[in-house]
Amino acid sequence: MNDGIGLDAYLARIGHEGPLAPDLATLATLHDAHVRAIPFEAIDPLLGRPVSLDLPVIHDKLVAGRRGGYCFEQNLLFKAILERVGFNVVGLAGRVRWMSPPGAPLGPRTHMLLKVDAPEGPHLADVGFGACLIDAPLRFATGVEQRTTMGTFLLLESEGIYELRAKQPQGWRSMYVFTLEAQLPSDYMLGNWFTSTSPLAPFTKNLTMEHIVGDRRWKIVNRRLVTEARDGEVAVERDIADAASLAETMRTHFGMEPPAPAEEILARIGA
Known part of the structure; x- marks a missing residue:
């Protein structure tokens, strides 16, 4: 597949040498290895530099260039890798709530996350939430605390709107809300443009x-x-x-x- 992504180079970047199959074990292994190898960073927006969502550019930056990136870059790269392995992946968009007080109006869709189908059922995968990196895929099971190596997460749902929360020393903290509406590349272009250029971002x-x-x-x-x-x-x-x-x-x-x-x-x- 000529998508501008070098699978072998990516696997070397994250230090993965094991087998690959479209199953939960592979998804969990790649997810954990990715967040431990490729840091979250949003330095380009701070410097006033454009953030490209073209896969070859992302690959050159995060893999060949050994940089980090933010959610659109990280999850677009991860989506392409998972699809190469054989997973069915749907790109979703979230409205970030991490810094919002309770009851505040919802903001724009400025976060990318993934819904990944595995034989064990659908899972939420997200290697790019820089306020609280998720180190493992989460089951699409609502109302159940899910413990990972680095955190405890809770997925809630009301009238088709999902909310992901993370346990913090002060209690549960909302990370973002989202729906299951699949996003187009143009949707991510708009979110990326706002996130990387707006003085409000x-x-x-x-x-x-x-x-x-x-x-x-x-x-x-x-x-x-x-x-x-x-x-x-x-x-x-x-x-x-x-x-x-x-x-x-x-x-x-x-x-x-x-x-x-x-x-x-x-x-x-x-x-």
Whole structure:
């Protein structure tokens, strides 16, 4: 299949050497390996750079270039890989609720997620929610707590609208809401354009990164480095002192080189 994706290069990038089959074991293995190998990062919107959704460009950036990306890039790449393996995958869109107070109006569809059919039943797959990375596919089973290595998640449904929540130290926190309406590439183009260019979108003014390593989540939020244990329990939090510290943090905990001088990245925060 000539879709611009090198399957062998992707598998090497995530460190997967086992068998591949359209079953739950493969889906879970690839999902976990992906989030542990490819960090979430939205540095290009912060730098005012365009974010392409063309698969060859995404492959060059996340696989060959050993960068990270945000939800549209991550989940478009993962969708293409799963389809290559033989899965039936439907791209969905979510309305992010992570920073919204209870009862706030719903915002636009600015998040991409996947519905994946496996012999064991449909599963939600999402390797690109950077506020709380999901490290395993979740069953489309509502009202049931689902524990993964790094978190506990709860899927709810009311009148055809699904809500995904994550357990946090303060209790359940809404991640996003979505329906089962399949999205077109043009739908993602609009969401990606808003998310990567609008001054109302958080990624154009904030440095946001997350990576799962071992039993810890590493997060950069502007000039703060946060390390979390399971279910969002903060283990360490400290300031990123300067550009040199930011560059070293990216290399050490996120496995990537800064895509621009670290001084430039810091200068763009809040600009």
